[in-house]
Amino acid sequence: MADDSNRLVRLLCRPKPLNTKGSDPGIHFWLIGSPFFPPLTVASFLRRIHALPSAASPDLPKESEDLRTLIPRGFEVVGALASGDDAHARAAVDAARTLRNLLYGEGTDRPVIGAVCGFDSGELRFFVSESENATGLESISSVIEERDSKKFVWENGCLLHCELPIKLPLYYSLKNPTDVEKSYVQATEAVIAKLRDPQAVYLLETSNKASQDISPPVIIRGLQLDFSTDLSKIKALADDDDGFDASSLSCSYFPISSKAGSPVFSAELKSYHFSPPGILHPITVFYELSFGETEMKQVEVRRSLHSRLGLPYDRPLLRISNALDFSKLNNNDMVSLQKGSTLLRDVHIGIPSSGVTGGTVSLVQGSYEYFHYLHDGYNDSGWGCAYRSLQTIISWFRLQNYTSIEVPSHREIQQTLVEIGDKDPSFVGSRDWIGAIELSFVLDKLLGVTCKVINVRSGAELPERCRELALHFENQSTPVMIVNMQVYT
Template structure:
């Protein structure tokens, strides 16, 4: 093996199983990355009934719908209990055959390098990587150099972009009443005709940018089917300078439709990625050299026939390097993506062709821990809580290594690519809401030397005194903390209920007979116990409560609080005396015992000015005892800490 051969790993960690059991995963890369670059792994969840070998046909059907065009299977990862290079060779061979299936046999993989990885659960050694140089070679070479990218999001999105294309399709299927079996054949031919139409010389693809910094963005580009190249392999496409210009479609890169500059504060992510819109137009009225009258042909049915109308709503998302010519992005990514999605939907509808058709709709997600978007086709005939849909999501969580106690692939989690504001702090305010979101992101460090931070997972809204023109100063801090907690459950899509008002919170406590009717409309305080009752009633959320005899005991619970943020990730309400706060995280040095608490203070009475809130310490790190010897948690007061638990759902 050449000395400079190395494997680059972008994903934070390869998906090791939670239990000490063998497993098999596919390694995902991209033709737009340097060779042997791993962006993610996905579990193999289909095996043959006669052995533990992967069922490549079922795996290809799943991955064809799941993976965006622009990402490929580049190898396999074996998790075993005995060190065996033969297992790695078998895995690499399976990965090659899977990739062949995914390309419908159209990709020459003879000289494609493929990665094999192996970890021995018994010895608990590091993952070992191997490379196979070609399909004909039976030998694999160990890799000694493994590079873990420090800023993988920047690696993926600084030089890459997304292309999106939506195509609604509706076509008739006529079949003889006396021969319903013919309906399947006619339906099959009709979908093949639609797929062929996408490559028709007369079809037109209009390419334009989605995100604009001003009204003067790049003009749309028109590509005709006759101009497209469907033969050249992606790996052989000549990349262009990002500033290349010209009228020839072959000389216009995707970068032409991407933003030239972005705010330094903007994070690299799929949601903030440059996105190019591709629209499909059919030209059915060609110019003729001579004037002719329109002709309609009548073909009578030879026997009684029935009409079926089949509808598809295709929506594909693709990943491309910004310096690839737009023409090839359409011919090698968008069109194959549309054809694959059409075929996936065709196969899902076929079993119910003559009955009620499933309402199929593709959705794009970018779950946490996965560096690239994925596509999932959901059936909308039934609700998301229907058991079949729950099982589909569970299998996706298993494949992607996602936790099973939080909804990450529901429709509410869909990747939002509609943003047009690319400046400022648009990410700090939830769409449709006037409340600040995730205000702790801007705060300075805690000052704990050598500490380990454990923070709230996900987003929340900041609720505090006097919001919405409601004067609750002096008594409503626990209500505001509860509103912040409920906003967290909303934004993580555990619930769709609105954040309740003070009166609605009081009404809930009356309805469960915890309070008398006179409590509604009063200015009475509530504490951690009342908050737990409301969360249970409105959301079905259970809570743990820590009872402390003194504020001096709070630092002693720092390790337990850190575990809460790591495992549950929900905001915590702290109540002591007549004051309530929201805890968003802890910074804890286990060796020295030094710790700090990330406090969101609901007692703030000003306007929602992020700078004012952060500079004023209304959201910030607090030491149990500050540099002046003042205790944040009062030693002569009892404290109750409310730790909401995540519902166990997907």
């Protein structure tokens, strides 16, 4: 294998977890890049999850079926990672090329990365194969790990979202053919006007993947599109048309039940787009909506996706409620149609370092909203601190999609404590304090979440509990409430 010191591999992330010690040689990850990035740039690592039953080799047809919808346009498979020594780099390259042919067709030959991870050292080594006909691999010794990966991605690309609603069939009365043609032209022109939106951008690719002479993708704006309305292809449906002519389908082709009266069941599929933590590009998932999100079939689908993307299993990251919501954007001015929250979010971000040398920072994971005195014009100054901390903690569970309940008001918190028998009915509407015990009661009642209360005699003892707090942020990662004369979250 030749050594090429003039080339480099750019890593925008590293696979996690990368632990191949004791594992069999084989493909573990697919390397994802983009033609819009510099050559040999790896944006993400997607775990290989389908393997042939009789060997450690990947089941490439199944892998291609999953990745075809999972990877958004503008990103592609650029290599593979195998465990073992340098000799396994060839197997990684061959697997990646075969997968690319399944995904993109023949004629998509381009440099492919073969990476290997040592069994004992865990060191990553990279090799490149220039083309399918190349007999040797070039060793790449220069590897750059991008410090600000998100900035790199968005400076070299952008996220485009396009929806083209199509409603079939379209019928007009044939009593006056002139009106029919006029209505058709008006409907067509309305669609064209949307497609030619100045803010719309399109990525055009050739449909003939088998051709050896493939033009590169072209990006154009909506105003550059050219349309013509051809009325010569309009034809009326015959009275005896049973709906099986592909050029003119009647309503009989779209019923919920069959002509014999027996119901026809079909999968209700819908695509959702997600931006999970640690993945620099969005991913697209098709969910079958005929199953509830808690049905085992749907749970197993999400579990498989968590495994492929290297996401933790103990938090909901790919539920429908986690999906990117493009409906809040106005097509004209791209601003939110809904009034944003008046609450600050993630207020700990940007706080300067304490300056302690050799220390480890332990932080809440995920987002929360910061509730504070006098918010929304409600005067709880001097007594509402624990209520506000409880609201902040519940907002974390909401934003992580563990629950869909609204953040309770002071009165609703008080009512909950009355319902469980902790307080008398006169407590509702009062300005009485609550503390850590009452907070734990409410979380258990509303969310089914148990709490741990740690008692310290003074603030001076708090450093002795630092390891417990660090372990909490590492495993549970929720905000915590600290109570002294005042309450802090």
